[in-house]
Amino acid sequence: xxxxxxxxxxxxxxxxxxxxxxxxxxxxxxxxxxxxxxxxxxxxxxxxxxxxxxxxxxxxxxxxxxxxxxxxxxxxxxxxxxxxxxxxxxxxxxxxxxxxxxxxxxxxxxxxxxxxxxxxxxxxxxxxxxxxxxxxxxxxxxxxxxxxxxxxxxxxxxxxxxxxxxxxxx
Amino acid sequence: xxxxxxxxxxxxxxxxxxxxxxxxxxxxxxxxxxxxxxxxxxxxxxxxxxxxxxxxxxxxxxxxxxxxxxxxxxxxxxxxxxxxxxxxxxxxxxxxxxxxxxxxxxxxxxxxxxxxxxxxxxxxxxxxxxxxxxxxxxxxxxxxxxxxxxxxxxxxxxxxxxxxxxxxxxxxxxxxxxxxxxxxxxxxxxxxxxxxxxxxxxxxxxxxxxxxxxxxxxxxxxxxxxxxxxxxxxxxxxxxxxxxxxxxxxxxxxxxxxxxxxxxxxxxxxxxx
Numbered sequence: 001x002x003x004x005x006x007x008x009x010x011x012x013x014x015x016x017x018x019x020x021x022x023x024x025x026x027x028x029x030x031x032x033x034x035x036x037x038x039x040x041x042x043x044x045x046x047x048x049x050x051x052x053x054x055x056x057x058x059x060x061x062x063x064x065x066x067x068x069x070x071x072x073x074x075x076x077x078x079x080x081x082x083x084x085x086x087x088x089x090x091x092x093x094x095x096x097x098x099x100x101x102x103x104x105x106x107x108x109x110x111x112x113x114x115x116x117x118x119x120x121x122x123x124x125x126x127x128x129x130x131x132x133x134x135x136x137x138x139x140x141x142x143x144x145x146x147x148x149x150x151x152x153x154x155x156x157x158x159x160x161x162x163x164x165x166x167x168x169x170x
Numbered sequence: 171x172x173x174x175x176x177x178x179x180x181x182x183x184x185x186x187x188x189x190x191x192x193x194x195x196x197x198x199x200x201x202x203x204x205x206x207x208x209x210x211x212x213x214x215x216x217x218x219x220x221x222x223x224x225x226x227x228x229x230x231x232x233x234x235x236x237x238x239x240x241x242x243x244x245x246x247x248x249x250x251x252x253x254x255x256x257x258x259x260x261x262x263x264x265x266x267x268x269x270x271x272x273x274x275x276x277x278x279x280x281x282x283x284x285x286x287x288x289x290x291x292x293x294x295x296x297x298x299x300x301x302x303x304x305x306x307x308x309x310x311x312x313x314x315x316x317x318x319x320x321x322x323x324x325x326x327x328x329x330x331x332x333x334x335x336x337x338x339x340x341x342x343x344x345x346x347x348x349x350x351x352x353x354x355x356x357x358x359x360x361x362x363x364x365x366x367x368x369x370x371x372x373x374x375x376x377x378x379x380x381x382x383x384x385x386x387x388x389x390x391x392x393x394x395x396x397x398x399x400x401x402x403x404x405x406x407x408x409x410x411x412x413x414x415x416x417x418x419x420x421x422x423x424x425x426x427x428x429x430x431x432x433x434x435x436x437x438x439x440x441x442x443x
Binding site: 074089 | 207208209210212267326328329330352354441442443
C-alpha cells in the first residue's frame with residue numbers, strides 16, 4: 001500500500017505544480033472563514049462545503065469540502081449535496097480536508113485546476129456549514145472573474161458561520 | 171319495522187357512497203421510510219401501516235406482495251419483515267447509488283347485492299371467485315367491483331436515477347416529471363398519472379401533510395390531473411406528505427366485474443433548502 005500511496009501523492013503534486021504554472025500570476029482566490037464558538041453541551045465541528053456558482057448559467061464548480069470521512073452526514077450539507085455532492089464520490093472535488101474547530105481559518109483555492117479554465121463572468125462563492133446536533137447555514141459572496149485588481153468581499157453568517165472574507169485578485 | 175328500515179337506508183347510503191367515491195370509505199395506507207435521501211450505502215427501515223393518522227401507525231399492512239427495486243431495476247435486499255400489532259416493518263439495504271422504489275400492490279373485490287329487498291355487501295381479498303361463491307341463490311342486482319391499490323415510496327442514495335421508477339403500464343401509476351427524491355420546499359413538483367400506461371385526465375389526488383395527530387384539521391388539499399394527466403404540487407413546507415390518487419373506470423380484469431377502482435398511495439419527503 002505505501003509505495004502506491006507515495007506514488008499517488010507524487011502524481012497529485014505534479015498535477016498541482018502544473019496547474020500552478022498554468023495559472024501563474026493570473027489568479028487569486030482565497031477565503032477566510034470564521035467558525036463561531038458555540039455554548040452548547042454537545043459540540044461537533046461543522047462540515048463545510050465551498051463551491052462557485054456562475055451567475056448566468058448556474059454552473060457549479062466545486063471548490064472544497066471539510067468533513068471527517070463520514071459520508072453518512074454529507075447529505076446534511078443539503079445545498080451542496082443537491083448541487084454537486086450527490087453526483088460525486090470520494091475523493092470529492094476540490095480541496096478536501098478534516099473539519100476545523102472554532103476560530104478563523106484560511107483556505108487558498110488559487111491553485112485549483114478547476115480555476116484554470118474558469119470562464120470570465122459573475123460568480124458567487126457559496127459556503128455551506130452543517131453541524132451535527134446544530135444548524136445549517138449558507139453564505140454567498142458575489143465577485144467577478146477574473147479580477148482586474150485585488151478585491152475583498154465579506155459576508156457574515158448568523159448562526160453556523162461567522163465572518164467570511166473572499167480575496168480575489170489578478 | 172322501523173329498525174330494519176333504518177338499517178336498510180343506512181346500508182344503501184353506505185353502498186352508494188362506496189360506489190360514488192372509491193377512496194371515501196377506505197382507510198389511509200402508507201409506507202414510511204426512515205430516510206429518503208442518503209449519502210452512503212446503508213440499511214433503511216420502513217413502516218407500513220393502515221392508519222388515518224398521518225404518519226402515526228395504527229394497524230399492520232400485509233407485506234407479502236412487497237416489491238423492492240434497486241437503481242439497476244433488480245430486486246433490492248429486504249430483511250426483518252415483521253407484521254406487528256400496530257404496524258408492519260422491514261429493512262431495505264441500499265448498496266449502490268441511485269433510486270430505489272418500494273411498492274406494495276394490492277387487489278380486492280367489493281360485492282354488493284339485494285337479498286329479500288335488503289342491500290348486502292361484502293369485501294374480499296382472496297379473488298372474485300371466492301367472493302362470488304358466497305352469494306346466496308336469491309341474490310339480485312349483483313354488482314362486483316374490482317379494486318387495485320398501489321402503495322409506493324422512494325429512496326435515493328447519491329444521485330437520483332429513474333430505472334426503478336419506470337411505469338409497469340398496469341393500473342394507476344405515477345410517472346415522476348420531478349424526481350420523488352428531489353423535492354424541496356419553495357419549489358413545486360410535477361407528476362403525471364398513467365392508467366394502464368396512458369396519461370389520464372381526471373385522476374383525483376389528495377395530499378395530506380404529516381402530523382395530523384398534532385393539529386385540529388387535516389390541512390389536506392386536492393388536485394385533479396389535467397388533459398396531459400399531470401398535476402403540479404406546491405409544497406407548503408418541508409416535511410413528509412401523504413398522497414392518495416383515485417380513478418374509476420369500466421375496465422376490470424375479472425369478466426364478472428362491472429367497475430374497476432384504482433388507487434395510488436405514496437409518501438414523499440420534502441426537504442428544506
